[in-house]
Amino acid sequence: MSQGPAIPQVPAATTIKPTDLRGILKYIPRFRDQIFVIALDGAVVADSNLLNLLLDIAVLRSLTIKVVLVHGISKQLTELAESCGVTLSNADGTGVTDPATLDLAVRASARVSHLVLEGLTQNGLKCAITNAIRALPTGVIKGVDQQGTGKVHRIEKDTLGHLIAADIIPIIQPIGFSTNGHTLRINSDLLAIEVAEALGATKVIYLSTQEGLVIDGDLKRDISVQTLTKVLDQAPHTIASSARSKALHSVKGIESGIPRVHLIDGRIYDALLNEVFSSEGVGTLIYGNDYQQIRQATRSDVHFIQSLTSSGVKREELLSRDESTTENNIEPFYVFEIDENIVACVTLQFYPDRPDVAEIGSLYVMPFHKKRGVGRKMVEFAALRAQERGAKQLIALSTQNPTFFTSVCGFEESDKSSLPSARLKTYESNGRNAKVLLRELK
Numbered sequence: 001m002s003q004g005p006a007i008p009q010v011p012a013a014t015t016i017k018p019t020d021l022r023g024i025l026k027y028i029p030r031f032r033d034q035i036f037v038i039a040l041d042g043a044v045v046a047d048s049n050l051l052n053l054l055l056d057i058a059v060l061r062s063l064t065i066k067v068v069l070v071h072g073i074s075k076q077l078t079e080l081a082e083s084c085g086v087t088l089s090n091a092d093g094t095g096v097t098d099p100a101t102l103d104l105a106v107r108a109s110a111r112v113s114h115l116v117l118e119g120l121t122q123n124g125l126k127c128a129i130t131n132a133i134r135a136l137p138t139g140v141i142k143g144v145d146q147q148g149t150g151k152v153h154r155i156e157k158d159t160l161g162h163l164i165a166a167d168i169i170p171i172i173q174p175i176g177f178s179t180n181g182h183t184l185r186i187n188s189d190l191l192a193i194e195v196a197e198a199l200g201a202t203k204v205i206y207l208s209t210q211e212g213l214v215i216d217g218d219l220k221r222d223i224s225v226q227t228l229t230k231v232l233d234q235a236p237h238t239i240a241s242s243a244r245s246k247a248l249h250s251v252k253g254i255e256s257g258i259p260r261v262h263l264i265d266g267r268i269y270d271a272l273l274n275e276v277f278s279s280e281g282v283g284t285l286i287y288g289n290d291y292q293q294i295r296q297a298t299r300s301d302v303h304f305i306q307s308l309t310s311s312g313v314k315r316e317e318l319l320s321r322d323e324s325t326t327e328n329n330i331e332p333f334y335v336f337e338i339d340e341n342i343v344a345c346v347t348l349q350f351y352p353d354r355p356d357v358a359e360i361g362s363l364y365v366m367p368f369h370k371k372r373g374v375g376r377k378m379v380e381f382a383a384l385r386a387q388e389r390g391a392k393q394l395i396a397l398s399t400q401n402p403t404f405f406t407s408v409c410g411f412e413e414s415d416k417s418s419l420p421s422a423r424l425k426t427y428e429s430n431g432r433n434a435k436v437l438l439r440e441l442k
C-alpha cells in the first residue's frame with residue numbers, strides 16, 4: 001500500500017487568523033476565474049508540508065481561482081539514481097538526458113505525480129495527469145547531443161481548458177511527448193512558464209525550498225523585472241545558483257505577458273495563502289513594468305485610502321480629510337498596488353486658472369513598504385502625468401518631510417507666491433505652514 005506524506009509537523013511562520021477572512025473576501029472579485037500556475041519542486045512534494053499546501057490549493061479553488069499544477073522531480077530522480085546505482089547525465093532537465101536517466105525520470109515522475117494525486121484526493125479535489133505537453137528534442141547544443149532532453153513545442157490548451165472548466169486540476173509532469181509519441185524530459189521551471197503563457201495565467205507561483213530570491217545576501221520581497229534583468233545581465237553571481245533558473249524563467253515569463261511570478265518556500269505552513277492574500281507576502285514577488293503598478297483610484301478604494309493615510313494624518317504629516325470628502329474627490333487619487341494590495345497613494349491636482357501648475361499631495365507609503373523606491377516612483381509618475389497634461393511646474397506642500405522632495409525628488413524650496421490663487425487661500429487658512437516645494441518639469 002502506498003505511504004502518503006507524513007502528517008505535517010512544520011510550525012507556523014505566520015498564520016492567517018479566521019478574522020482575516022474578511023481581508024480575503026476582498027480578493028475574490030479580483031481573482032475570480034483567474035488561472036494560477038503553481039510549480040512544486042520535487043523537494044516540496046517530498047516535504048511534510050505537502051498536505052497543508054494542497055489544502056491551501058483547495059482554498060484557492062473554493063475561491064474560484066483556477067489552478068494548474070506543474071511539478072519537478074530532481075530530488076526524487078537523484079535519490080532513485082543513488083538507490084539504483086545509476087550515474088545521472090543530468091538531474092534537472094537542462095543538460096543531456098541519456099536513456100538511463102530518461103528511464104529513471106519517467107519513474108520518478110510517476111511517483112511524484114502519484115503523491116500529488118493522493119494529496120489532492122485527500123482534500124476532495126478532482127485532478128488528472130495529462131499528455132498535453134508536446135515537445136521537440138532540444139537537439140545538439142555546442143556540439144553535444146542533448147538526447148532525451150526536450151523543449152516545449154506546443155501545449156494542448158484545449159485539453160487543459162476542458163479539464164479546468166470541468167473543475168479538474170491538471171497535473172503536469174516535467175515530461176513531454178514528441179510528434180512520434182516518444183518521451184522527452186523537460187525542465188519544470190521552464191514548463192511552468194510555458195504553461196502559464198499558453199493558458200493566459202495571471203500568476204506563476206514557484207514553490208521551492210528557498211525562502212525567495214536572495215540577491216547579494218538580501219532577500220528581496222519584491223523586485224521589478226527591469227531590476228532583475230539588470231542583475232542577471234551584470235552580476236548573475238549575486239543570485240544563488242539554485243535560484244538562477246527560476247529568476248531567468250520569471251523574467252522570460254513576465255516579458256511574454258504573465259503579470260506576476262512569486263518565489264516562495266513551500267515548506268512553510270500557510271506560505272501560499274499568506275503570499276496570495278496579504279499585502280506583505282512571505283517570499284519574493286517579481287512584477288512587470290514599474291508604472292503598471294500605479295492606477296487611478298476608484299470609489300471602492302476610498303475606505304482603504306482612509307485607513308492607509310490615517311496614521312500620517314495623526315502625525316500631521318498629511319492633511320486630514322473625511323471619508324466622504326475623499327469619496328467625492330476621488331479623481332486626483334492614484335494608488336500603488338503590489339499584487340492587488342494598495343500600499344501607497346498620492347494625489348495630483350490641477351488648477352483651472354493655472355494650467356502650468358500641478359500639485360502633488362497626500363503622498364503616503366505603508367511603513368512595511370518604505371525605502372523600496374515606492375515614494376520616488378509615485379512622484380516620478382505624478383511628474384510624468386502632470387507633464388502630459390501640459391503642466392510646467394510641480395508643487396508639493398510638506399510639513400515634516402520636505403527633504404524627501406528636495407534631496408530625493410529634485411524639488412527646490414520656494415514660497416507661497418508660487419501657489420495658484422485658489423490654493424493660496426486654503427494654504428493661508430489651514431495654518432499648517434507647510435514648506436512650499438517646486439520642481440520645474442522638463
Ligand SMILES: CC(C)(COP(=O)(O)OP(=O)(O)OC[C@H]1O[C@@H](n2cnc3c(N)ncnc32)[C@H](O)[C@@H]1OP(=O)(O)O)[C@@H](O)C(=O)NCCC(=O)NCCS
Pocket residue numbers: 312317318361362363364365366369370371372373374375376377397398399400401402403404405407408
Ligand atoms: C516620505 C515617503 C513618501 C517616502 O517614501 P519611500 O517609499 O520610503 O521613499 P523611496 O523608497 O522612494 O525613497 C527612499 C529614499 O528617500 C529617503 N527619504 C525618505 N524620507 C526622507 C526624508 N524625510 N528626508 C530625506 N530623505 C528621505 C530615504 O532615506 C531613501 O534614500 P536612499 O534611497 O538614499 O536610501 C514616506 O516615508 C512616507 O509615506 N512618509 C509619511 C507621509 C509623508 O510624509 N508624505 C510626504 C508629505 S505629502
